Amino acid sequence: MNAPQLASLNRLLAGLPDLLPMIEATYKDVHAHPELSMQEIRTAGIAARHLADNGYEVTTGVGKTGVVGLLRNGEGPIVMLRADMDALPIREASDAAYASTEASVAHACGHDMHVAWLMGASALFALARDTWKGTLIVLFQPGEETAQGARAMIDDGLFTRFPKPDIVLGQHVMVGPAGTVAGSAGPITSAADSLQIRLFGRGAHGSMPQASIDPVVMAASVVLRLQTIVSREVAATESAVITVGVLQAGTKENVIPDDALIKLNVRTFDAGVRKRVLAAIERIVNAEAQGSGATQAPEITPLDRYPLNMNDKAASDRVAAAFRAHFSAERVFHSGPAPASEDFGCFGAEWNVPSVYWFVGGTDPAIYAKAKEEGRVQELPVNHSPRFLPVLHPTLATGVEAMAAAALAWSAVV
Secondary structure (H helix, E strand, O other), X not given: OOHHHHHHHHHHHOOHHHHHHHHHHHHHHHHHOOOOOOOOHHHHHHHXXXXXXXXXXXXXXXXXXXXXXXXXXXXXXXEEEEEXXXXXXXXXXXXXXXXXXXXXXXXXXXXXXXXXXXXXXXXXXXXXXXXXXXXXXXXXXOOOOOOOHHHHHHHOOHHHHOOOOOEEEEEEEEEEEOOOEEEOOEEEEOEEEEEEEEEEOEOEEXXXXXXXXOHHHHHHHHHHHHHHHHHHHOOOOOOEEEEEEEEEEOOOOOEEOOEEEEEEEEEEOOHHHHHHHHHHHHHHHHHHHHHHOOOOOOEEEEEEEEOOEEEOHHHHHHHHHXXXXXXXXXXXXXXXXXXXXXXXXXXXXXXXXXXEEEEEEEEOHHHHHHHHHOOOHHHOOOOOOOOOOOOOOOHXXXXXXXXXXXXXXXXXXX
């Protein structure tokens, strides 16, 4: 970030203290009223009204509940900022005064924070039009948790209904000291494939296993054998994760059921590794079923898929330079790729424009430092935990500042 850009950023951010009460109130409101994927009607309405009040051209219902705002401010680059809106089917276990009012839905991944950040950044750019030139695209995306939202918006004409951006920017709150940002060039979040596997046996009385083809034993063997894929078929220099999250069979302890259900998730950072791992899963599942004398071949059904999220090298370097100029080098870290997955990468990859995605710390710095000193960082509540709750300050301000700094690294300054 050059001196004129930094000066423009400082002028733009001068309005942040006055906006922080609104940003905090929005965050608490969205946190207390979470909505599941592709059902973000209330949240989308809040975002749309906010953009309209700040002079944006607003389009709602993009990809069902997505919201797109355009702020045209003269000749200059086109910059897109994205936030996801959906919550998770989880019962919140925090003691926050603004905890979820929904019994089994919670913002346990931080998308409420993302909404608040983007609302804050969009307001700053509208209020300080004399500091930049160009066009800002503000996108509130549904359905990230189910890998539906980005694709739904694209299929609903995103690429033809709105200007093509020069850069696509996004961020995510994660465990880490609040007030810090982190990222890297290249792969930043993993590809992910979720599969459902149904194994077929033959039911019988629990006292007469010889009359059965036991799908419980079959499923247990599959689960154990799947663990050997990473340990024996993926090189030490490569990376993959296979997690079985669901194993269901039977309804009573003395009844051998007819079938068993497995749901699993695969994370990879390389297309070749992904192909080999998925092929190995299919091979093992079919072999175990055949070896057990299954009554029919297993059913292997894809559930969802997230693409590998790649940060453009030159664009990442520009964002990192902007962060170091604004935050200071002590608050900017190199993270390397994260095993979490995101559909954010669809926008840049399919629009054929560079994209950059980074992380913002949301953990109380003192708590994080103590946990690190004691070797307990892994015990801190992470995203998707019912106890995950970012500290409000300085997380709220840091996310808004990061979005503004990254965007102004492209925008023409005044």
